[in-house]
Amino acid sequence: MPEKPQTPDEKLQQEFNRWAAEGEGEKMERHHLDITEKTIRLMNLRPGERVLDLGCGSGWATRLLARLVGEGPEGFGQVVGLDVSDEMVRQAREASKDFENILYVWGSAQQIPWEENFFDKVLSVESFYYYPDQDRALMELFRVMAPRGKLFILINLYNDNQYSLQWVDKLKVKVHVRSAAEYVELLQKHAFENVEARRIPDDTPNARARCC
Numbered sequence: 001m002p003e004k005p006q007t008p009d010e011k012l013q014q015e016f017n018r019w020a021a022e023g024e025g026e027k028m029e030r031h032h033l034d035i036t037e038k039t040i041r042l043m044n045l046r047p048g049e050r051v052l053d054l055g056c057g058s059g060w061a062t063r064l065l066a067r068l069v070g071e072g073p074e075g076f077g078q079v080v081g082l083d084v085s086d087e088m089v090r091q092a093r094e095a096s097k098d099f100e101n102i103l104y105v106w107g108s109a110q111q112i113p114w115e116e117n118f119f120d121k122v123l124s125v126e127s128f129y130y131y132p133d134q135d136r137a138l139m140e141l142f143r144v145m146a147p148r149g150k151l152f153i154l155i156n157l158y159n160d161n162q163y164s165l166q167w168v169d170k171l172k173v174k175v176h177v178r179s180a181a182e183y184v185e186l187l188q189k190h191a192f193e194n195v196e197a198r199r200i201p202d203d204t205p206n207a208r209a210r211c212c
């Protein structure tokens, strides 16, 4: 019987549902915490801000963000965690029951189910290289971000990091491998301003032994 092929997002959903079922969501917290905390410091978050965690996985970073934008003199900040894996989203919801300012949404970076001009800041941790159509994802990010909004894309798998390239063939889904300069160019092409690439040192013990 002929079968309808899976879309690229469906393939990602299937693969990351498998990761979630194998407990990878929690392991990623241990692997990504150091670089994520350093990046969150750069985000200069304030109470009242609206933040998107794109490719939020099991939601541990979403919760870090939610604590920083919660109630303050400038209002009650909100964080939206979005992921293509419904199993990651389910785990994230389960672990975030005590948070009133988090909403998890199942969806794709290529079609962000949110209104325009909304988010003050966006964080995406070790997720951007998986997006099948990165141009489309950047168009969507530009649409949902508020004027003067700031985007923080944190990735370890890129062409200038030779060590990370061993993972390209080991992963069961396709990934983009661009250089830092190519990423800067890509963001500029999508009308983002003041684009810069920075190295975030990873002080996690055995950081090189893992990826993504």
Ligand SMILES: C[S@@+](CC[C@H](N)C(=O)[O-])C[C@H]1O[C@@H](n2cnc3c(N)ncnc32)[C@H](O)[C@@H]1O
Pocket (backbone or CB within 6 Å): 009, 012, 016, 025, 028, 029, 032, 054, 055, 056, 057, 058, 061, 082, 083, 084, 085, 088, 107, 108, 109, 110, 124, 125, 126, 127, 130, 131, 132, 212
């Ligand atoms: C390596 S994990 C990182 C998860 C989380 N940010 C962390 O650091 O623990 C990559 C995540 O990106 C999500 N993802 C991949 N492609 C996506 C897409 N097209 N749209 C939304 N999320 C996506 C995956 O489901 C997965 O949860």
